[in-house]
Amino acid sequence: MMQKPRLTKRHRIAVDAMGGDHAPGEIVFGALDAATSFDVDILLVGQEARIAAELTKHAGSIPSNIEIVDAAEVVEMCDPPITPLRRKRNSSIRIAANLVGEGRAGAFVSAGNTGATWTSARAVLGMVEGVDRPALAALVPSLTPQGFTVLLDVGANVDARPHHLREFAVMGHFYAQMVFGLERPRLGLMSIGEEEGKGNDLTKESFAVLAETGLNFIGNAEGRDVYNGNADVVVCDGFVGNCVLKASEALGEMIKQTLSAEFKKNPFRMLGGLLSGSALAGMKKKMDYTEYGGAPLLGVNGGCIVCHGRSNGKAIRNAIRVAAEFVEHDVNGKIRTKISELHSQERAEGLASGDQPAGQRS
């Protein structure tokens, strides 16, 4: 299901060709793959000569739906997030963001410096009207029928307030609609303990706020509900989401290493390992982040897909597909409408009760 692009129109996607551990080679390779697989136009942003050389290496002729946009500078992984706004305004990340800001592309994709990507997206694109803070949404493998659960925020913010979690819920809802094709994705609030009264100050306050959104709110989710298939979307503040996501990645890696070491212990096990190789590969494919390409930074006014620094061509290809679907489904338009409805509802209730509407607090 994750592999089929559902595009009815042609979209233009900007790709930061210089970002990531394997740039520009794998990025250009992935873009070429996407250009021949999907009905998209791709703007490859970066140092023109290097990109052209990579293109020629992989393709006899450059496909007509790929265009190079020159960007002299490169943001390094160690550069501070503010770099594309101050020191390197001609960097590929900044220019990719500019292309979206100017309406020349619907979304941009980067596997480069994550902080610099967020900062550029937020500063150049601004926020979707009514949204206070962006959130990074990760697709994690799970026991849901679709095989994945959306977890957000996984680190764009720390120290959220209840109305931020409400924004994350709305954004996660429409993103899950898009990627899973679900009408009413089940939405859980990450907490400790399932009952309404359980959790910390933030989740206790947020429970009532989420219950009033009209979304398919199923109540508190525990850490286990990220994986056990009980929820399609789990919302939490970026600190908790980041800790859970990074711990999970490391646990997966540890299990892989442990299994691999166990398989090498004797010849029977080695033979077993060979025979069961396809089973392990099947599991690996299911757990493989490159299948779903990247995590969107939701809430910014334009598409921004953040890829893992170690992305290969396949991850980039899939991130471009996700970016095109994001534009196709007008996820931002849906978020804007829903948030506006919630604010109107709140204002009406506020006028009735004489309270300050929560949407006006910051």
Add this chain to the structure above:
Amino acid sequence: MMQKPRLTKRHRIAVDAMGGDHAPGEIVFGALDAATSFDVDILLVGQEARIAAELTKHAGSIPSNIEIVDAAEVVEMCDPPITPLRRKRNSSIRIAANLVGEGRAGAFVSAGNTGATWTSARAVLGMVEGVDRPALAALVPSLTPQGFTVLLDVGANVDARPHHLREFAVMGHFYAQMVFGLERPRLGLMSIGEEEGKGNDLTKESFAVLAETGLNFIGNAEGRDVYNGNADVVVCDGFVGNCVLKASEALGEMIKQTLSAEFKKNPFRMLGGLLSGSALAGMKKKMDYTEYGGAPLLGVNGGCIVCHGRSNGKAIRNAIRVAAEFVEHDVNGKIRTKISELHSQERAEGLASGDQPAGQRS
């Protein structure tokens, strides 16, 4: 390493025979195993007739180092945490806690209602002098040389302050010394981003506080450092720790299910699965919580080992061993001394600067 009891003296451990999904059968079985394996005295607390029947079923004669202490009532899993203090004062959990409070046992072990166990331990035993809040410490499998990392707090508290994280650090340090036999366990502060300035309000404030403890503080740890072997102890508030722990458990379970389904897909894989069975068993053993028995509730004035509700006899046996080691190593005495030192140091600095010492805030 985790299997060798290091006991130089004889300790008396109270065991709640009625708590857990498999009580009293597996609890009694585990206690019998411990009684014959380790140099401990065991007080089996619960409904006398049922315990006696279980003992007779498993053993021809009752070992001299097992004694039954009658407790008429049983706290159910669905009972509120306050139950042993109010409604069921003759419950096995409450009486096990009382035995420690009265000095008749050095520690107690329960696989029953976790909230009720904490509440009883805290109310009956009180806190170690100078410690403000207890913390539940989990041993999670990791790539450290000893194969485990201590993660705390995993859910005894929510909404911690920096001086609480300092208490958790001190308690985690001495617990890791005991279970790992390490002189200076590496202590990380769970955060997002490794640099000092990264994280949320709590971790930014806590960084400096932990740096001044004189413990082997290695700075911020990310979620991945729980598993990748970089830290021996990771401290966090109970909300974050609980989310990470429960997500990890569910991810492990999902990987197990996915692998099992993949192995069943064709005969070659099934044969491979059979041949590699011992490799999978090796991994399972490494990830198996029953190997380390239970999680101590640190900070209460006496030993309290909380076991998983689904504990089997082996888990109970190992929890009894951990309880005896906890008493043997005088973990609480070491915590008391260190916390007192930190408070003195703070008072001295406070007098010098005219500030209110942090240890006096609540």
